Amino acid sequence: MRLVIIGAGFAGMYAALSAARLRDIRGATPEELEIALVAPEPTLVVRPRLYEPKPETLTAPLADVLKSIDVVYVQGSAETIDTNSRAVTIATAESTKKQLTYDRLVVASGSRLFRPNVPGLSEHGFSVDQLADAVALDKHLHSLASRPATNGRDTVVVAGGGFTGIEAATEMPARLRAILGKDAKPRIVIVDRSKAIAPDMGSDSRPVIEDALKKLGIETRIGASVELLDGSGVLLSTGERIETETVIWAAGMRAAPLTAQIPAERDKLGRLLVDRDLRVPGVAGVFATGDAARAACDDAGNYALMSCQHALRMGAFAGNNAAAELLGVPTKPYHQVAYATCLDLGEAGAIFTLGWERKLKFVGDEAKKTKQQINTVWIYPPRAERAAALASADPEHVSEL
Numbered sequence: 001m002r003l004v005i006i007g008a009g010f011a012g013m014y015a016a017l018s019a020a021r022l023r024d025i026r027g028a029t030p031e032e033l034e035i036a037l038v039a040p041e042p043t044l045v046v047r048p049r050l051y052e053p054k055p056e057t058l059t060a061p062l063a064d065v066l067k068s069i070d071v072v073y074v075q076g077s078a079e080t081i082d083t084n085s086r087a088v089t090i091a092t093a094e095s096t097k098k099q100l101t102y103d104r105l106v107v108a109s110g111s112r113l114f115r116p117n118v119p120g121l122s123e124h125g126f127s128v129d130q131l132a133d134a135v136a137l138d139k140h141l142h143s144l145a146s147r148p149a150t151n152g153r154d155t156v157v158v159a160g161g162g163f164t165g166i167e168a169a170t171e172m173p174a175r176l177r178a179i180l181g182k183d184a185k186p187r188i189v190i191v192d193r194s195k196a197i198a199p200d201m202g203s204d205s206r207p208v209i210e211d212a213l214k215k216l217g218i219e220t221r222i223g224a225s226v227e228l229l230d231g232s233g234v235l236l237s238t239g240e241r242i243e244t245e246t247v248i249w250a251a252g253m254r255a256a257p258l259t260a261q262i263p264a265e266r267d268k269l270g271r272l273l274v275d276r277d278l279r280v281p282g283v284a285g286v287f288a289t290g291d292a293a294r295a296a297c298d299d300a301g302n303y304a305l306m307s308c309q310h311a312l313r314m315g316a317f318a319g320n321n322a323a324a325e326l327l328g329v330p331t332k333p334y335h336q337v338a339y340a341t342c343l344d345l346g347e348a349g350a351i352f353t354l355g356w357e358r359k360l361k362f363v364g365d366e367a368k369k370t371k372q373q374i375n376t377v378w379i380y381p382p383r384a385e386r387a388a389a390l391a392s393a394d395p396e397h398v399s400e401l
Contacts, residue, residue: 001033001326004088004102005319006078006258008039008062009047010311011290012108013381015319017393019106020069022323024390030070033326036100037066038074038090045131048308049375051168051344053175055134064384074100078109081261083283104285104322107259107272108315111291111306114252120229125159125249128168140246145179152243154186157234159226160250161192162200163343166209168248170346173216188218189242191234192251193225201343202358205351212348253306259292267294269306276333278318289318297336302356308379310336313399320395332395342371 005015016037023033042063049058066073076090079097088100113129115121126137147153154176158169169190176186190197190213197220198209213220221236226247228235233243255270264280265273272280272288274295280286289295290311295304304310317334324331341353350367353360362370382392392398 001103002101003033003035003104003106003319003322003326004100005035005037005106005108006039006081006088007108007110007290007292008037008042008044009108009110009290010044010308010379011110011292011315011318012037012039012106013044013062013065014312014315014393014398015106015108015289015322016066016071017069017382017389018316018319018395018398019323020071020319021390021393022320022327022329024069026327026329028327033323034072035070035323036072036074038076038078038088038100040075040077040093042066042073042075044381046375046379047130048379050128050131050134051164051171053138053171053178055128055131055138058134059131060381062381065381065389068384068386069389078258081105081107081258083263083286086285102285104326105287106318106322107262107280107286107288107292108290108311108318109256109258109292111253111255111269112257113249114254115249116251118226118229121226121249124229124231125247127249128164137246137248141175142179144176144245147245150243152232152245154180154184155242155244156186156188156246156248157226157242157244158188158190158248158250159192159234160252161190161194161197161220161222162250163198163341165190165192165248165250166198166213167344167346168250169218170212170216170344170348172346173218174347188216189221189244190218191221191224191226191236193223193237195223197222198343201341202353202360204360205341205343205353205358208351208360208363209343209345212345215348216346253291255292259288262286262288269294276335277321277331278314278334279321287318287322289314293318295334297334297339302339304336309340309399312379313395316393316395316398319393334395336399338400342367342374344368344371
C-alpha cells in the first residue's frame with residue numbers, strides 16, 4: 001500500500017508525521033505501508049516569516065526528519081493527478097517525468113498570492129509570498145542604497161491592509177534604516193480598498209493597530225486600490241499618484257492550481273471542499289488539507305483559514321485519516337475550536353488575540369515575545385529523532401492552545 005502526500009509545507013509535513021505515527025502505533029512496517037512525500041526540495045519554508053530580513057535563512061531542513069520516521073522523499077513537482085488511475089505525474093529537476101501510483105492521496109499543495117491583472121504588477125511588483133519572492137524583495141531593498149535619493153527611493157507602497165500587508169509594512173521602517181542608514185526617513189503607505197485598516201481583526205484590535213501605524217509613521221489610504229504600477233510609482237483609484245520604486249503586493253490568496261485537477265467542488269478561493277475527515281467527497285482515495293482545503297473547524301460555522309496555525313493541525317488529521325483507511329482503523333474527525341491570532345507590528349510590538357471574535361489578550365512587548373516564540377520555535381519541524389518526531393504529530397494536540 002502507498003500513501004502519497006503532495007507538498008512539504010506545514011500541512012504536508014504534519015500529514016507525513018501523523019501518518020507515520022499511526023503506522024508505528026499499528027505496528028505496520030514501511031514495506032507494508034509506504035508513505036511518500038513529493039516536493040521540489042526536502043525543505044520547509046517558514047512562510048509566516050518571509051516579511052523579515054534575510055529571508056534566505058528562513059527555511060528548515062526536512063530530509064533527516066523524514067528519514068527518521070521512514071517517510072520516502074520524492075524530489076520533484078507534482079504536475080498532474082489522474083484520480084481514475086490513482087497516479088501522480090512528477091516533473092523532476094532533470095526535466096524528466098515519472099509516475100507514482102497511490103492507494104491514498106493527500107493534497108497539501110498550499111496556496112499562492114492572488115495577482116490580478118493590474119497594469120505593471122508583474123513587471124514592477126514585489127511580494128513576500130514565496131521564498132524566491134521574499135529574496136527578490138530583499139535584494140531590491142538593498143539595491144536602493146546605491147540609487148539616487150529621489151522622492152520615490154525611500155517610499156514603499158504596500159497593497160493590502162490585511163495580516164500580511166500590516167506585517168510587511170510595520171517591519172519596513174527598521175529594514176530600510178538598516179540599509180539606508182539610521183537617519184533615513186522612509187515613507188511607508190498601506191493601500192486597501194476596505195473601509196478600515198485590518199478589516200478582519202475586529203474592533204478590539206483595530207485601535208491598537210492604528211496606533212502602532214501612527215507611531216511608526218505609516219500612512220494609510222483606505223477605500224482605495226492600486227490601479228497601475230510603473231517604474232517610478234503607482235496610480236491609485238482615487239487619482240492620487242505616489243512616487244515609489246518599491247511596491248509590495250499583499251492582497252489576497254488562492255489555493256495552488258493543482259487543486260483544479262481534482263474533479264470535485266471548490267470554493268471561490270480554489271480550495272477543495274472536504275468532509276470532517278478531510279476527504280474530498282466523490283473522489284475515491286483523495287484527501288485535501290491546509291490551504292488546499294475548505295474545512296469546517298467546528299459546528300458553529302467557522303472554517304479553517306489559510307494560515308500556518310490551521311495547516312499544521314489539518315495536516316495531522318489528514319495524514320492520520322488517510323493512513324487509518326489503509327490500516328483499517330477508525331478515522332478522527334478534524335476539529336479546531338481554539339483559535340488565536342498574533343500579529344507582528346514591527347518596532348511597535350505585536351498583538352495577541354483569542355477566539356474567532358479576536359478578543360484582545362495582550363499587546364506590546366508581551367505579545368512580541370509570544371510572536372517570536374511562535375515564529376522561531378513552535379512552527380518549526382520537530383527534531384530528527386524518531387520517537388520525538390512521531391510524538392509531535394498526535395492530531396489531537398497539534399496546534400492545541
